[in-house]
Amino acid sequence: MKKHILSFFQIFLLLLLCLFTMSSPIYAIYDPRTITNNLAGVHILNPEEIDDAAKLVNSNGGKWGYVTVPIQPSERNKDVWQRFMNRAKELQVIPLIRITTIPEGGTWEKADDTDLVDFANFLNELDWPIENRYIILFNEVNRETEWGGEVNPEKYASIVKNAYTIFKERSSDFFLLGPSLDSALPNSQTSLSAQNYLNRMAKFEPLIWTYFDGWSSHSYPNPAFSASPRKTGLQSIVGYKSEISLLSLASKPIFITETGWDQTKITIPNLKSYWTQAWQIWQNDKNVIAVTPFILRGGEQFSQFSLIDNSNNYTTSGQSIFDQSKLPGEPKLAEIKAKPTSSPIATKSGWSLPFFENNPTLIRLENIFRVILGLPMKSKGTLKDIELSLELAQTPKQWETGLSNRTNLGDLDGMLFIFNHHHIPVFWMKNMQFPIDIIWLSDGRVVDITPSVPVSSADKLLTYSPREPINMVLETVAGWAATHDIVIGDMLYL
Numbered sequence: 001m002k003k004h005i006l007s008f009f010q011i012f013l014l015l016l017l018c019l020f021t022m023s024s025p026i027y028a029i030y031d032p033r034t035i036t037n038n039l040a041g042v043h044i045l046n047p048e049e050i051d052d053a054a055k056l057v058n059s060n061g062g063k064w065g066y067v068t069v070p071i072q073p074s075e076r077n078k079d080v081w082q083r084f085m086n087r088a089k090e091l092q093v094i095p096l097i098r099i100t101t102i103p104e105g106g107t108w109e110k111a112d113d114t115d116l117v118d119f120a121n122f123l124n125e126l127d128w129p130i131e132n133r134y135i136i137l138f139n140e141v142n143r144e145t146e147w148g149g150e151v152n153p154e155k156y157a158s159i160v161k162n163a164y165t166i167f168k169e170r171s172s173d174f175f176l177l178g179p180s181l182d183s184a185l186p187n188s189q190t191s192l193s194a195q196n197y198l199n200r201m202a203k204f205e206p207l208i209w210t211y212f213d214g215w216s217s218h219s220y221p222n223p224a225f226s227a228s229p230r231k232t233g234l235q236s237i238v239g240y241k242s243e244i245s246l247l248s249l250a251s252k253p254i255f256i257t258e259t260g261w262d263q264t265k266i267t268i269p270n271l272k273s274y275w276t277q278a279w280q281i282w283q284n285d286k287n288v289i290a291v292t293p294f295i296l297r298g299g300e301q302f303s304q305f306s307l308i309d310n311s312n313n314y315t316t317s318g319q320s321i322f323d324q325s326k327l328p329g330e331p332k333l334a335e336i337k338a339k340p341t342s343s344p345i346a347t348k349s350g351w352s353l354p355f356f357e358n359n360p361t362l363i364r365l366e367n368i369f370r371v372i373l374g375l376p377m378k379s380k381g382t383l384k385d386i387e388l389s390l391e392l393a394q395t396p397k398q399w400e401t402g403l404s405n406r407t408n409l410g411d412l413d414g415m416l417f418i419f420n421h422h423h424i425p426v427f428w429m430k431n432m433q434f435p436i437d438i439i440w441l442s443d444g445r446v447v448d449i450t451p452s453v454p455v456s457s458a459d460k461l462l463t464y465s466p467r468e469p470i471n472m473v474l475e476t477v478a479g480w481a482a483t484h485d486i487v488i489g490d491m492l493y494l
Helices: 008-021 047-057 078-091 113-124 153-170 194-204 239-246 268-283 316-323 360-373 396-401
Strands: 041-043 065-071 093-099 133-137 174-182 214-218 254-258 288-291 377-383 386-393 414-423 436-442 445-453 470-477
Touching: 041 047, 047 065, 047 078, 047 093, 047 316, 065 078, 065 254, 065 288, 078 093, 093 113, 093 254, 113 153, 113 174, 133 153, 133 214, 133 254, 153 174, 153 194, 153 396, 153 414, 174 194, 174 254, 194 239, 214 239, 268 288, 268 316, 386 396
Parallel strands: 041 065, 065 093, 093 133, 133 174, 174 214, 214 254, 254 288, 386 414
Antiparallel strands: 377 386, 414 470, 436 445, 436 470
């Protein structure tokens, strides 16, 4: 029998083929209404409370209950939050991460697009316990103290729209929730009613509700956090129904991320009865996915809502929630992301292997190493009649890094960002050390140019976006587009 022996060159070609044909699995959010679900949850203030939260939400037959927890920009410590995610997986708890701004003098700063980029980058680096990565977009923004001292539904709508792009670019597993309004607020100089706030959002951006994957509601039993669970309307434990009805929205998964009774205003027997009735109402609504009452430990400020008292015993509300029958949830578990094991080689001009620059065969070989190291591949391209040497940013990590922390382009002409769908992205100059031109392209055609974007070290960086949806962005040195007479309509070919 004739033996077939692969030569080293054939093996090399097979390895090369594998490298360039392997693709990562594409994930997308699943509808939590399609699985067995434990709606029990709790709101905590500190990720270290995860163990006590799990004992409550997974009591009496439950598994995979929910926990709402806020994260501020100053709290983005990867060790802390990865430990939280790991513990959530061990304890079978599903996180609802509420992103916030920074409190200043009793007022929370209003959000900025750069906040979203930082949060998306940070949260995308974490290994989550389940496939869906639930993100709550800020808190009670119809109150001025929660939004930088002003009520601005138009700005919030713009933030939400940008958030959808920013988070989904990094992972399609991000599941965005909002708007978490305070439905008890009136129209005043310091607040806006939920109805008017929602209407102004819709008027500003008619498609705004398509940017929420699920609805986050603060369905409190008002007035005075003491109304019967049988009450309906905007200020009730089913207030989410009124919010949805006001806007004639299509059915969405509902997350009641805050609710609860003031325990100082209701007798113990009535309070127990209220929780039992409420649980039945929520469980009978197929759209309700999670109910996370405020709050596990309220301290002195929110003692009337605390589910655990200062002696670490359950309060009446806490014990009532503990005693409710729960389901063993069956969420789709996340796969652990592969971590790079090698470190790239650094040079003065950035990440490069300069001895491979001019020979096409050696460039292909260099690209093999670049794929292994997670670096942008190199390519030649032509814009109008100008030949370009480019790096291709094609993954969330490469988009995030871009040209940051380089002193110049070296022997490159630019970096080409390639996205898998048309959208309006948000770019900024974080950690950039030289000014650039940003050339926005749709299927290779120049549709917009942002020239000479300066370096900035300001705390709040400006953001830049094209005038219409694009799927490619070319970054070059500042002035390059003008020097080469690049205009709208010019074509880029790779």
